Amino acid sequence: MSSLAIEASELTKDYGNGRGCRGVTIQVKEGEAFGFLGPNGAGKSTFVKMLVGLIRPTGGSAALFGERVGTIEAKRLIGYLPELYRYQEWLTGEEVVRLHARLCGVKPPEAQRIIPRLLEEVGIGARGRDRVKHYSKGMQQRLGLACALVNDPKIVFLDEPSSALDPLGRSDVRQILQRLKAQGKTLFLNSHLLEDVEILCDRVALLNNGHVLHTGTVSDVLQEKTRWHFRVGGFTPLLLQWLREASALPVSQADLPVPDGSDTVWLAAELDNEEQAGWLNTLMIEQGITLYEVSKARTRLEEWFVSAVSGLSHRGERP
Numbered sequence: 001m002s003s004l005a006i007e008a009s010e011l012t013k014d015y016g017n018g019r020g021c022r023g024v025t026i027q028v029k030e031g032e033a034f035g036f037l038g039p040n041g042a043g044k045s046t047f048v049k050m051l052v053g054l055i056r057p058t059g060g061s062a063a064l065f066g067e068r069v070g071t072i073e074a075k076r077l078i079g080y081l082p083e084l085y086r087y088q089e090w091l092t093g094e095e096v097v098r099l100h101a102r103l104c105g106v107k108p109p110e111a112q113r114i115i116p117r118l119l120e121e122v123g124i125g126a127r128g129r130d131r132v133k134h135y136s137k138g139m140q141q142r143l144g145l146a147c148a149l150v151n152d153p154k155i156v157f158l159d160e161p162s163s164a165l166d167p168l169g170r171s172d173v174r175q176i177l178q179r180l181k182a183q184g185k186t187l188f189l190n191s192h193l194l195e196d197v198e199i200l201c202d203r204v205a206l207l208n209n210g211h212v213l214h215t216g217t218v219s220d221v222l223q224e225k226t227r228w229h230f231r232v233g234g235f236t237p238l239l240l241q242w243l244r245e246a247s248a249l250p251v252s253q254a255d256l257p258v259p260d261g262s263d264t265v266w267l268a269a270e271l272d273n274e275e276q277a278g279w280l281n282t283l284m285i286e287q288g289i290t291l292y293e294v295s296k297a298r299t300r301l302e303e304w305f306v307s308a309v310s311g312l313s314h315r316g317e318r319p
C-alpha cells in the first residue's frame, strides 16, 4: 500500500458550466493533517467529493493509499463528514451510527462495542437514545463525526466539521481531531475556520476558482511575511502616500488603539525582513515623522488568506 494517503494528479471536475475544479495536483502523506482552504465556491467540496467517490472526475486521476478513487477498496479506507449532512430524524443517534456501521460492513458485535464509546467521544453519549429530530444542529454535526469514524478509517475527510458548533463544541471537535492525528490518522480538512486549521494542520493548499494557488507547510506560510506596526506622530495622509512611493512597500494606516490624548496613528506593513523595517524607519525620520513604538507580529493564517485572495480578480467563483 502506498505511503501517500492522497495522490491527485491534474484532478478535474468540469460541471459543464465552467465551474468546478481544474487540474488539482496535490500529495498528502500518511498521518498528515492537510488543510484545504479557499473562498466560497473555490471548488473545495468538489475536490473532496471526487476523492471520496461521490462524483466522477472529468479529468486527471487520484488515489488513496494507492487505491484508485471511486473503487470499493478506496472507499473502505475513508471516513467522511460532508458539509451538508442530514440524518434520518426518526432514528435515534445510536441507530444512525449503527446503520452507518452496517453499511461499512462492521460486524454487529463490534458495532455494539464501539458505538457507545464513539458517541461518548463526540459528546452525545447521554443523548444517544434520543431521536435525531430532537437534536440541535451542533449535535447532528457531532453525530456525523461519529458516523465518519465508525469504520476506523485510515483517512478522514471533514468538510467544515465545526460549521454548526458553538465555541465550546469547536474546541471539543478540535480535541477529537488532535487525538485522531496522534493515532496516526490522515486528516483532510476543508474549513473556513483558519484558527482551527492553523492549530491542527501540517500543510495547507489554497484553492481559488478551481485552481491551486499555493501549497506549503503552515509554518512556511506563516513565516513568509511579518506584520510590522509603527506608532507615529506628525503624520498626514499625504505623507502616507509619499512613504508608499519612496519605500515601494505596502504601508497602510492601521485601526489600532492609541494612548488617550495622543495624536499619534498606527501604520502597518507586511514585510519580508528587518532591513525593510529599518528602511521604513529611515524614510520616516527623513520626513520628520516621529516614531513612538514599533512592534512585529507573526502573520496569522487568516491574514495570509485574506492577503492572498483579496487581490484576485475572480475570488472564489466566477459570477
Ligand SMILES: Nc1ncnc2c1ncn2[C@@H]1O[C@H](COP(=O)(O)OP(=O)(O)OP(=O)(O)O)[C@@H](O)[C@H]1O
Binding pocket: 015, 017, 019, 020, 038, 039, 040, 041, 042, 043, 044, 045, 046, 047, 083, 317, 318
Ligand atoms: N452539481 C453542480 N453543478 C454545477 N455547478 C456546481 C455543482 N456543484 C458545485 N458547483 C459549482 O462549482 C463551484 C465549486 O463549488 P464547491 O461547492 O466545490 O465550492 P467550495 O469551495 O466547497 O465552496 P464553499 O466554501 O462555499 O463550500 C461553484 O462555482 C459551484 O457553484
